[in-house]
Amino acid sequence: MENSLLDLILLSEKRTNVLLLLLEGPKDIETIKKRLNASATSIQLQVKKLKEQNLIVQEKNLYRLSEIGKIVADKMKPLLDTVSVLEENADYWADRDMSEIPPFLLRRINEFGHCTLIEPQIDRIFELIPRYIDNAEKATRLGAAIPYFHPLFPSFYLKTAENGVSVSLILPQPILRRWVEDYREQTEKFLKLERAKLFVCTDCDRIPAITSADNFMAMALFPKNAVFDRKYIICFEPGALAWGEELYDYYEQRSERIYEI
Numbered sequence: 001m002e003n004s005l006l007d008l009i010l011l012s013e014k015r016t017n018v019l020l021l022l023l024e025g026p027k028d029i030e031t032i033k034k035r036l037n038a039s040a041t042s043i044q045l046q047v048k049k050l051k052e053q054n055l056i057v058q059e060k061n062l063y064r065l066s067e068i069g070k071i072v073a074d075k076m077k078p079l080l081d082t083v084s085v086l087e088e089n090a091d092y093w094a095d096r097d098m099s100e101i102p103p104f105l106l107r108r109i110n111e112f113g114h115c116t117l118i119e120p121q122i123d124r125i126f127e128l129i130p131r132y133i134d135n136a137e138k139a140t141r142l143g144a145a146i147p148y149f150h151p152l153f154p155s156f157y158l159k160t161a162e163n164g165v166s167v168s169l170i171l172p173q174p175i176l177r178r179w180v181e182d183y184r185e186q187t188e189k190f191l192k193l194e195r196a197k198l199f200v201c202t203d204c205d206r207i208p209a210i211t212s213a214d215n216f217m218a219m220a221l222f223p224k225n226a227v228f229d230r231k232y233i234i235c236f237e238p239g240a241l242a243w244g245e246e247l248y249d250y251y252e253q254r255s256e257r258i259y260e261i
């Protein structure tokens with residue numbers, strides 16, 4: 001081969017996109033052109049190169065991935081999806097401690113899809129983040145691991161559970177102690193609710209702040225060299241919701257349920 005396969009597929013965005021598109025199934029040139037918003041001439045040139053390297057085959061007017069092409073495209077997609085997730089909020093990921101995310105989930109960060117960064121406004125630094133509140137109030141199921149103290153959390157999650165949302169909370173021991181000492185009444189009311197669960201984790205001081213709901217996933221990681229700043233990544237795609245549920249369940253399994261104070 002005159003050029004390596006790696007150069008062939010990575011040095012042209014059009015060729016990469018053609019391979020990923022054909023993962024969905026065979027397509028004709030007109031469909032490929034429309035889906036990739038490119039001219040027929042430019043697409044035909046890239047298809048020709050992919051055919052020469054045996055990555056795609058032509059059957060009448062349809063093009064499909066060859067067996068080699070399927071292997072290559074299947075391996076490409078997770079890598080490109082991972083790069084896309086990390087590039088979208090590159091400064092955030094570069095500054096965060098991801099050591100508390102279990103490896104089996106960290107390897108699947110490509111499942112997030114599109115996410116956005118949310119954080120407290122400078123003039124409302126001690127309030128809850130509006131976008132987080134709006135989505136939490138629309139949920140029917142919500143699990144949250146909370147590694148930091150916020151004075152509005154006990155009343156907020158109590159109100160959320162009283163409004164019919166199934167709420168499960170994981171608190172590190174120091175945070176639970178603060179809730180009990182300063183917000184005993186709210187904590188006792190929360191524990192009495194049928195749709196509310198409270199867990200304590202003994203080894204969770206720097207775990208991600210993770211919220212797993214049926215309508216969104218949010219995660220705040222500790223900065224590497226600074227204090228916790230409540231900057232959350234919030235995602236809404238099905239892959240992110242499933243990923244967030246797995247992370248929450250991972251920490252719930254390491255925790256002990258509290259039934260009474």
